[in-house]
Amino acid sequence: MALTAKQQLFLALALAFPFFQVAICGDPDITSDFLVPAGTNATQLDGQFFTYTGMRPLITSDPPTTFTATKATMAEFPALNGQSVSYAVLQYPAGSVNPPHTHPRAAELLFLTYGTLEVGFVDTTNKLFTQRLQAGDMFVFPKGLVHYQFNYNEKDFAIAISAFGSAAAGTVSVPSAVFTTGIDDEILAKSFKTDDATIQKLKAGLAPNA
Ligand SMILES: *[C@@H]1O[C@H](CO)[C@@H](O)[C@H](O)[C@H]1NC(C)=O
Secondary structure (H helix, E strand, O other), X not given: OOOOHHHHHXXXXXXXXXXXXXXXXXXXXXXXOOXXXXXXXXXXXXXXXXXXXXXXXXXXXXXXXXXXXXXXXOOOOHHHOOOOOXXXXXXXXXXXXXXXXXXXXXXXXXXXXXXXXXXXXXXXXXXXXEEEEEOOOEEEEOOOOEEEEEOOOOOOOEEEEEEEXXXXXXXXXXXXXXXXXXXXXXXXXXXXXXXXXXXXXXHHHHOOOO
């Protein structure tokens, strides 16, 4: 029996539905005020559970000598689970870079609190958007797009605070993902239209002990 046009459309929608669900790439909405970790007695929760003190050392310690991202995601701060928010404090020594990377599950709203930064992201048409920020400026990196920050001041450090629209935004570093995960030299040489020696040099420079 042949299906009518309406039946065909319905069947197509029914088959596609699971894929639409997969394509919604963000934190799920929860149906309670907050999520209590497994094994925790909910009646014993208090304000402590909703407090994160892991950033306190940043206030008192000297600035780091390499680019450092200190995160407060649901991994460090379990009360964020289900709340679709997280933070990272980003410290940039003079002249340092946060290499190109993406956050697959969230946009990033960066607030530069000290110093200067050159920021940039590339959209899905390969258009580059860049800006030089001064302290007090904000910049938004759209969800999932490749982006970077560079402290172009060779004499002074910079500090930024980034908010994410996910409790677990995830980070994919472009250099690490491509050159430190064991992808075959020949595949990379063909992909980057270069030779094996160049790929090996890039891999060596990114090796953990380099
Ligand atoms: C949870 O804590 C409350 C208050 O301390 C206590 O009365 C209750 O028995 C506890 N429940 C469980 C399952 O341990």
